[in-house]
Amino acid sequence: MSNYNFAYLDEQTKRMxxxxxxxGLAIPGYQVPFASREMPMPYGWGTGGVQVSAAVLxxxxxxxxxxxxxxxxxxxxxxxxxxxxxxxxxxTTATCDATVIQTRHRIPEEALQEGQILVYQVPIxxxxxxxxxxxxxxxxxxxxxxxxLMHVKLYEDISRHGHIATSYAYPVKVEGRYVxxxxxxxxxxxxxxxxxxxxxxxxxxREQRIYALPPYTQVVSLDFEDHPFExxxxxxxxxxxGATDSYLDELIVDDAGGRMFVCxxxxxxxxxxxxxxxxxxxx
Amino acid sequence: xQAAPLSxxxxxxxxxxxxxxxxxxEAMARPGTIQDIEGASPPAPLSPAAGAVLLTLCDTExxxxxxxxxxxxxxxxxxxxxxGAPFVGPAQCMFAVGIWDALGPLSIYPIGTSEYPDRSTTxxxxxxxxxxxxxxLKGPGIKDYAALFLxxxxxxxxxxxxxxxxxxxxxxxxxxxxxxxxxxQISRLDSKAxxxxxxx
Ligand SMILES: [Zn+2]
Numbered sequence: 001m002s003n004y005n006f007a008y009l010d011e012q013t014k015r016m017x018x019x020x021x022x023x024g025l026a027i028p029g030y031q032v033p034f035a036s037r038e039m040p041m042p043y044g045w046g047t048g049g050v051q052v053s054a055a056v057l058x059x060x061x062x063x064x065x066x067x068x069x070x071x072x073x074x075x076x077x078x079x080x081x082x083x084x085x086x087x088x089x090x091x092t093t094a095t096c097d098a099t100v101i102q103t104r105h106r107i108p109e110e111a112l113q114e115g116q117i118l119v120y121q122v123p124i125x126x127x128x129x130x131x132x133x134x135x136x137x138x139x140x141x142x143x144x145x146x147x148x149l150m151h152v153k154l155y156e157d158i159s160r161h162g163h164i165a166t167s168y169a170y171p172v173k174v175e176g177r178y179v180x181x182x183x184x185x186x187x188x189x190x191x192x193x194x195x196x197x198x199x200x201x202x203x204x205x206r207e208q209r210i211y212a213l214p215p216y217t218q219v220v221s222l223d224f225e226d227h228p229f230e231x232x233x234x235x236x237x238x239x240x241x242g243a244t245d246s247y248l249d250e251l252i253v254d255d256a257g258g259r260m261f262v263c264x265x266x267x268x269x270x271x272x273x274x275x276x277x278x279x280x281x282x283x
Numbered sequence: 284x285q286a287a288p289l290s291x292x293x294x295x296x297x298x299x300x301x302x303x304x305x306x307x308x309e310a311m312a313r314p315g316t317i318q319d320i321e322g323a324s325p326p327a328p329l330s331p332a333a334g335a336v337l338l339t340l341c342d343t344e345x346x347x348x349x350x351x352x353x354x355x356x357x358x359x360x361x362x363x364x365x366x367g368a369p370f371v372g373p374a375q376c377m378f379a380v381g382i383w384d385a386l387g388p389l390s391i392y393p394i395g396t397s398e399y400p401d402r403s404t405t406x407x408x409x410x411x412x413x414x415x416x417x418x419x420l421k422g423p424g425i426k427d428y429a430a431l432f433l434x435x436x437x438x439x440x441x442x443x444x445x446x447x448x449x450x451x452x453x454x455x456x457x458x459x460x461x462x463x464x465x466x467x468q469i470s471r472l473d474s475k476a477x478x479x480x481x482x483x
Contacts, residue, residue, distance in 0.1 A: 006297035007301075011297060011300065012342055012344075016344070018304050018339070021308060025312045028423045056304070056305065139399075143398045175466070177446070197426075214311075214312040214466075216423070216425060217423040
């Protein structure tokens with residue numbers, strides 16, 4: 001551990017990231033530019049989230065990493081190990097025991113509490129990017145609250161598919177002001193973004209943006225009166241724990257193409273099974 | 284007693300600034316809550332809390348304005364030694380520190396631009412009266428409402444109307460702090476509501 005600075009980053013970099021986090025909390029949903037540093041892992045591995053975690057961790061924290069709901073993917077394990085080594089923090093897979101949770105593409109099923117911090121890895125922070133590639137223009141659009149094009153795009157979905165086809169990174173409006181990309185979480189998770197007791201921080205490494213949602217912030221998924229937002233999921237109970245309220249992954253379980261649906265949040269599923277809940281596919 | 288410039292900084296920078304930042308972040312994320320912050324022993328008139336905030340957030344990249352009696356040799360030497368922050372006037376500063384009466388009027392500070400509302404000043408209001416009384420706070424970070432003593436209401440209400448532009452405030456006293464971001468809506472707390480906050 002002595003070969004590293006605490007949590008890897010040098011103090012000046014942490015100060016810069018910390019200042020950006022405070023601005024992000026003061027202006028919920030606004031993307032604060034920051035000077036992203038090279039991290040000893042490729043960009044796709046969540047260098048933005050890693051830098052935000054490095055700036056907020058204290059030695060007393062208990063750290064959890066989830067990758068699409070799972071604690072045991074290569075990505076999650078390597079980030080967890082990185083902070084065990086560089087920050088000496090305790091780590092856990094139990095959502096309720098963690099004080100800082102770094103996540104890629106999910107919000108835990110278990111409601112988060114005050115005192116917890118959820119750090120998202122964000123690949124593309126700009127929700128208007130696919131409508132307008134130029135940063136100077138999207139910045140202007142945000143400053144003028146020019147979000148009409150975004151609604152047009154969602155409405156085109158409706159005319160083409162009969163419903164809004166966007167199912168990940170579904171855009172939200174924060175406190176009636178900024179349209180924000182919630183990172184590629186399934187839209188099933190969108191309702192958890194608002195009124196959350198925990199602090200939510202978003203880090204995009206390649207794009208060099210940090211943004212934030214303070215606790216109890218109003219977050220509304222964009223929709224239309226005749227097509228209200230729906231937090232959909234696969235219409236099955238979990239095959240392992242029987243949960244009907246969790247987001248499910250579809251798994252192929254045998255060579256014959258047999259399928260089963262299982263909670264994407266592995267901690268949630270395992271805790272339910274340990275408590276005696278059993279799904280139809282459980283052994 | 285004046286502390287020498289070389290003393291009174293964080294003994295273990297990485298750990299103490301991580302703890303101090305957590306306090307500042309919790310305060311900014313939950314307007315009105317009062318947080319402990321430790322680790323700094325700055326020279327008077329700077330409070331230990333204000334000193335810790337400056338050590339945590341300031342360096343050569345953050346111009347600082349010292350308002351009123353904060354602009355003295357002891358504070359200048361201490362801050363220079365520990366942070367390297369350049370001293371500037373209010374129109375150029377990223378951080379301003381002083382007592383409330385010395386910091387005003389708020390119109391002298393950058394409030395950001397419509398495309399970069401983050402390019403604004405954070406004011407550290409030292410010797411603040413930290414208590415859950417006087418002003419009623421609503422907005423992001425606050426469940427229902429919070430209460431916080433503010434030196435006046437109008438200046439902060441006007442600042443909130445500038446949102447998403449505006450100034451952010453950190454109130455410090457002794458080894459405690461609270462924060463008021465630009466997003467917080469402020470009204471006068473009636474005494475009945477104050478009693479409820481006190482009881483909760
Ligand atoms: Zn399950």
